[in-house]
Amino acid sequence: MTASTQTPIIPIKSSSEPPAVIAPATDIFTARATRFEQLATGHTLGDWLRFLAVISRTQHDALQKLPVLPLPTADALQQAREHRMPPLPAQHWQRDPAWHGVLRQLATTVTPAAPEAARADLARIATLPADKLEELAERVLHTELYGDDAALLPYVGAALQVLWTGLAQRVGAGITVLDVLGVCPCCGFLPVASIVKTVGETANLRFLHCALCNTEWNLVRVKCAACDANDGISYRQLEGAGVKNPEAMRAETCDSCKSYLKIVYTERGGVDPVADDLATLALDILVDEAGYARAGPNLLLVPGNG
Ligand SMILES: [Zn+2]
Ligand SMILES: [Zn+2]
Structure with missing residues (x-):
């Protein structure tokens, strides 16, 4: 993996032109939690939506504590722009194992708010070895959201969202829309x-x-x-x-x-x-x-x- 500590990319755009790409807001997960709480009121799935609000708030806290991880080098970012490739590709970026800690902390933190049926899954996450976590991550990043242990995948997804959102915020909006319009210009995901x-x-x-x-x-x-x-x-x-x-x-x-x-x-x-x-x-x-x-x-x- 190549790494550098260069300054963030400044988006280049004229003042009259709206941005083609918008980096994630710093309060994305707290705003999402608030919205989940609003939507839960009077909703038949209210308990589940309130639990998702707790997960979103935990994602916010995890994002604040995320270590400063290596970004692509300035050259790699420039190449990604020139070739219209996502600079942090979901399926190829060598993800930092920092996300394991995010996942385990998230599982512990949300357990008191979790539905009874989810508690065994959350307890299990704390016991899984790193290679199993990586296997689950591969399934999420290839959108294979089914099969054995499928109930663990939303938590794995939530932890990976923290990792990628933190990186995307630092890469900033200085990336271009890809030729393939339906995938993310930052990570190539859907x-x-x-x-x-x-x-x-x-x-x-x-x-x-x-x-x-x-x-x-x-x-x-x-x-x-x-x-x-x-x-x-x-x-x-x-x-x-x-x-x-x-x-x-x-x-x-x-x-x-x-x-x-x-x-x-x-x-x-x-x-x-x-x-x-x-x-x-x-x-x-x-x-x-x-x-x-x-x-x-x-x-x-x-x-x-x-
Ligand atoms: Zn179509
Ligand atoms: Zn993305």
Whole structure:
């Protein structure tokens, strides 16, 4: 692994142009925790959403305590820009074992708030050797969120999010959107959802939100993030009594590749792509039944296990 301690990259952009890439905010995990708590009120999955709020707050604390880890060298960052490659690729970056400590600490900290059924899983995490943790990480980073020990994967995902978010914050926004529009320009991972901004210089622009490092990148609206198609895009939302603000979250479905990704609108403020995604699993069931497959994962959820 190459490393340097160079100064952070300063984003280069003209003052009139909105950013194409937005680095993760320093308060990303506390804002997410607050949103989970809001969404939990009156929700049928309220207890689970409140537990996820505790996980998000623990992620924030872990991020503050994360050691200063090596970043790609200035040359490597420059090469990544020139070749339009992600500088911190999820599947190839030699991750620092510091994330093991993040995971074990997270498992201990969230246990008092955990549902009874999750406590044995959390206790087990403390006993797993490093090579087993790395094996679980490989599964998360290759989005193989099923099989033996699948119940452990959301915690592994949460710890890896801390690691990658910390690195992404330090690399900053000085990275370019890739030729492959549907993957994160910072880590090459898939988006969890997209978000349409409504205020400031990014108003009316749509950004995809990375499921791993929380970087956001611009993608024009009415375009499939998975296959780039512009035709055959449509939007579905939940209807009926008891659905709060259905228009705030829609599923953008693509008839070319039969995939979908959710799109969240920020009109009411305080939304979070990860939290709002998990509060609207009924929408996933709706579009799944209509024959569309989800284009990007939510690492806090094991499909069929949540
Ligand atoms: Zn990313
Ligand atoms: Zn498509």
